[in-house]
Amino acid sequence: MSLLYSLARLLDRISPAPIAYAHCDIPCGIYDPHHSQLAAHTVVRMNDLINQLEKPGTSATPEQRQEYTNKLARYLATKEQHAEMAKNEIRILWGDYFKPEHLKTFPELHDLVWKALKTASKARQEINLQAAEDLLKATNDIASIFWKTKGFETITAKAPYPTERQTVYPKYK
Amino acid sequence: MIHSVTFPLRRFRVEDDSMRPTLAPGDYVVVNRWAYRLRRPAAGDVVVVRDPEAPERFLVKRIFDVNRSRIEVVGDNEGRSRDSRTFGPIPLEEVIGKVWIRLRR
Numbered sequence: 001m002s003l004l005y006s007l008a009r010l011l012d013r014i015s016p017a018p019i020a021y022a023h024c025d026i027p028c029g030i031y032d033p034h035h036s037q038l039a040a041h042t043v044v045r046m047n048d049l050i051n052q053l054e055k056p057g058t059s060a061t062p063e064q065r066q067e068y069t070n071k072l073a074r075y076l077a078t079k080e081q082h083a084e085m086a087k088n089e090i091r092i093l094w095g096d097y098f099k100p101e102h103l104k105t106f107p108e109l110h111d112l113v114w115k116a117l118k119t120a121s122k123a124r125q126e127i128n129l130q131a132a133e134d135l136l137k138a139t140n141d142i143a144s145i146f147w148k149t150k151g152f153e154t155i156t157a158k159a160p161y162p163t164e165r166q167t168v169y170p171k172y173k
Numbered sequence: 174m175i176h177s178v179t180f181p182l183r184r185f186r187v188e189d190d191s192m193r194p195t196l197a198p199g200d201y202v203v204v205n206r207w208a209y210r211l212r213r214p215a216a217g218d219v220v221v222v223r224d225p226e227a228p229e230r231f232l233v234k235r236i237f238d239v240n241r242s243r244i245e246v247v248g249d250n251e252g253r254s255r256d257s258r259t260f261g262p263i264p265l266e267e268v269i270g271k272v273w274i275r276l277r278r
Contacts, residue, residue, distance in 0.1 A: 002276065002277070004276050005201065005276045005277065005278060008184065008201040008276045009201075011184070012184075012186065012201075016186075017184040017185050017186045017201060018183075018184075018185055018186070018231060019185065019186050019187075019188050019230075019231065020185035020186070020187055020188070020202065020204075020221045020231040020232060020233035021187075021188050021189050021191075021224070021230060021231065021232050021233070022187055022188065022189045022190060022191040022192035022193075022196055022198075022232070022233050022234070022248060022250075022254070023189050023191055023224070023230075023232055023248075023254070023255050094227075095224075095226060095227035095230065096226065096227070099226075
């Protein structure tokens with residue numbers, strides 16, 4: 001490793017250099033909105049679990065408080081992670097999959113994605129079931145457009161998870 | 174910030190494989206943003222451009238053709254590169270600058 005390279009790396013720690021992608025994206029052409037929907041379901045579920053969690057009262061023992069804190073911390077960590085996953089998956093669809101001709105057919109796409117990302121941030125920052133529901137709805141709307149661009153019809157059905165929210169699925173031929 | 178708006182040099186860190194063997198993931202490049210103020214881009218130059226399919230992202234590629242106001246770029250690792258062969262030519266305004274120095278890992 002050269003001295004200059006080490007210097008550049010040090011500089012990178014102080015102020016990170018932006019990334020220039022020698023992008024390969026082979027292009028593999030493998031995209032699916034399901035990951036974003038799944039992540040949104042997890043965010044909804046974490047909100048449900050947090051809301052069901054009994055808060056320790058004034059008479060709670062240190063052990064009860066500790067247990068409460070442990071559970072809450074785990075739910076919050078998972079909520080954070082999956083809200084971020086949802087954002088990442090939406091960005092991949094937006095940046096890599098959707099093409100200008102899709103936008104001509106679905107001019108609402110940019111606005112939809114923009115709002116979805118904002119909602120995901122809100123769902124990440126707050127304990128907010130409504131934001132989580134909105135995020136799930138946004139991922140469903142994006143999925144619905146995605147499957148139309150692929151030439152599939154969609155159905156909306158109750159998800160087979162504890163969240164049981166309405167979810168958009170493709171009707172495979 | 175270390176760079177002011179007018180400072181000509183800008184660092185980038187390389188990611189992904191499409192410029193192998195010239196550039197490998199983890200390499201740094203220093204880009205001269207004033208390189209094309211006096212001369213025009215030329216085939217063979219390695220440049221950093223805005224990704225036409227995701228404007229917040231930058232790509233590093235090699236110019237293989239220049240016409241009036243647009244350039245076409247390809248990756249050196251042609252079998253593994255998303256470039257002008259898929260997204261077409263890039264307007265000159267989208268060119269950030271020419272790679273001046275590369276620091277190999």
